[in-house]
Amino acid sequence: MSHKYPYVFGSSILMIIQLPRAAITLTTATTTALPLVRRLSIARMTTQSYQRNGNFTRPDSAFRRFISKDPTSTFPAEKGRYALYVSPGCPWAHRTIIVRILKGLESLIDLYLVQPRMGPEGWYFSHEGDPLHGFKTLKELYHLADPNFSGRYTVPVLWDKKTDTIVNNESSEIIRMLYSEFDHLLPDHLREPNRPGGGLYPEKLREEIDAMNEWVYNTVNNGVYKTGFATTQEAYEKNVFPIFDSLDRLEGILGHGKPYLLGDHVTEADVRLYTTIVRFDVAYHPVFLCNLKSIRHDYPRLHLWLRRLYWDADEDGETRGAFFKSTEPYLNLYGGGYAEARHKIVFKDAGPLVIPAGPAVLIEPLP
Numbered sequence: 587m588s589h590k591y592p593y594v595f596g597s598s599i600l601m602i603i604q605l606p607r608a609a610i611t612l613t614t615a616t617t618t619a620l621p622l623v624r625r626l627s628i629a630r631m632t633t634q635s636y637q638r639n640g641n642f643t644r645p646d647s648a649f650r651r652f653i654s655k656d657p658t659s660t661f662p663a664e665k666g667r668y669a670l671y672v673s674p675g676c677p678w679a680h681r682t683i684i685v686r687i688l689k690g691l692e693s694l695i696d697l698y699l700v701q702p703r704m705g706p707e708g709w710y711f712s713h714e715g716d717p718l719h720g721f722k723t724l725k726e727l728y729h730l731a732d733p734n735f736s737g738r739y740t741v742p743v744l745w746d747k748k749t750d751t752i753v754n755n756e757s758s759e760i761i762r763m764l765y766s767e768f769d770h771l772l773p774d775h776l777r778e779p780n781r782p783g784g785g786l787y788p789e790k791l792r793e794e795i796d797a798m799n800e801w802v803y804n805t806v807n808n809g810v811y812k813t814g815f816a817t818t819q820e821a822y823e824k825n826v827f828p829i830f831d832s833l834d835r836l837e838g839i840l841g842h843g844k845p846y847l848l849g850d851h852v853t854e855a856d857v858r859l860y861t862t863i864v865r866f867d868v869a870y871h872p873v874f875l876c877n878l879k880s881i882r883h884d885y886p887r888l889h890l891w892l893r894r895l896y897w898d899a900d901e902d903g904e905t906r907g908a909f910f911k912s913t914e915p916y917l918n919l920y921g922g923g924y925a926e927a928r929h930k931i932v933f934k935d936a937g938p939l940v941i942p943a944g945p946a947v948l949i950e951p952l953p
């Protein structure tokens with residue numbers, strides 16, 4: 587299905603998200619200048635496995651430092667100092683791409699894309715290499731930050747150009763830094779307290795958002811992975827049913843008739859749920875065997891909520907077109923990306939890779 591899985595990922599993506607020119611010109615010079623010991627350590631592969639007795643087990647993210655608005659902190663918020671390395675197909679990285687746009691941080695924080703297809707060494711850059719160092723793989727970036735690193739080389743990565751290291755590689759923490767820590771560099775209307783509803787993680791909703799995050803993460807965001815990457819029938823069945831219990835619960839919550847999960851304004855809860863729901867019918871249902879029901883046929887309220895977020899391309903509106911812009915160019919790649927990931931994790935790349943053709947319509951129009 588070449589239309590679903592083209593081999594021109596790099597160029598099509600680069601047309602859509604512009605890389606800063608100055609960054610692109612920094613290429614291999616810095617790679618060859620690396621000390622020998624660092625270059626040798628790059629050859630090592632991760633030893634961390636995702637599997638335990640048939641169950642998919644996600645390791646904790648390793649880099650957990652924070653950017654702060656405090657100018658005396660180790661990682662103070664500054665224009666042009668930080669970069670996000672992402673794969674737009676990855677739902678965790680997708681969170682950070684959305685929030686970067688929602689908050690209007692495009693000119694303050696760079697965005698660098700890896701190639702959508704993973705290879706034997708994990709994530710690869712396009713032929714120009716990593717915009718900052720000329721690296722071929724994300725693995726090399728991790729080893730620059732920590733020559734002894736032996737975990738998974740995951741996206742997203744929040745990178746500090748000044749000290750040449752990883753600040754954080756946990757999406758749930760990266761998005762929270764973006765909500766507030768750069769506010770002093772933004773126009774008034776984009777600052778957290780001035781946003782409609784008091785921001786993406788307003789004081790009055792924190793308890794409710796945290797509580798929802800907990801079960802949505804376990805049974806929906808990560809639930810689909812535990813289901814799709816299960817290697818025993820038992821592990822599969824343990825995880826597939828709770829997904830649909832939670833989708834039923836979310837459908838009930840949306841009975842309030844408001845456009846967003848927690849009411850009239852977009853919050854973190856919408857961002858975190860969206861990146862899973864927009865992949866559901868096109869990838870998790872056909873590829874990850876999450877097929878008891880589909881969003882479009884069985885969850886009318888979730889389906890409407892999803893389409894409202896997706897089709898809102900108004901750059902002056904509340905979402906600033908963040909959901910549409912960060913999804914539309916890549917929606918046709920999700921199915922193939924997940925088929926390949928499952929082939930790798932479950933079948934260790936053995937046997938043929940077959941990518942489901944459907945659904946014929948990737949996302950339906952608003953009614």
Ligand SMILES: N[C@@H](CCC(=O)N[C@@H](CS)C(=O)NCC(=O)O)C(=O)O
Pocket residue numbers: 646647675676677678679708738739740741742755756757758
């Ligand atoms: N906890 C991390 C998870 C990130 C993650 O698992 N990313 C996947 C892509 S969706 C990845 O980069 N995997 C590469 C690998 O495991 O080798 C977060 O939320 O930031």
